[in-house]
Amino acid sequence: MARPSIADVRKLNDGDINAQIDATRRELFDLRFQQATRRLENPHRFKEARIKLAHLLTVRGERQQAATATSAS
Template sequence: MALPDIAETRKLSDTEINEQISGTRRELFDLRFQQATSRLENPHRFRHARVKLAQLLTVQQERERSAAPAN
């Protein structure tokens, strides 16, 4: 599984980004829970989820800064 591409993330709408942020945070929570109970089969999913979350938050922050009036 390849790492997520930020170009695809930039194509999403604001609503989709917010939904994916929530979903990715939930996925990370579930992965941590699986790891704590020794049921985690694919530990590389942690990295993919963290990268995806970072990209989503970066795009969200870029949009907020570009929408804010310049001082």
């Protein structure tokens, strides 16, 4: 599975970003549960999910800062 690019995340709208953040957090929860019950087959998915979540949260934070800066001016 190819690592998602932050450029692809920047093309999404705010609603899609929030939906993907929720889905990625749920995926990480499921992965931790599978690991605890020793049913995890692909441990590399942890890293991919964390990177994806970091990209999503970064873009959301950038947009919130831009909106705050615009409204303050």
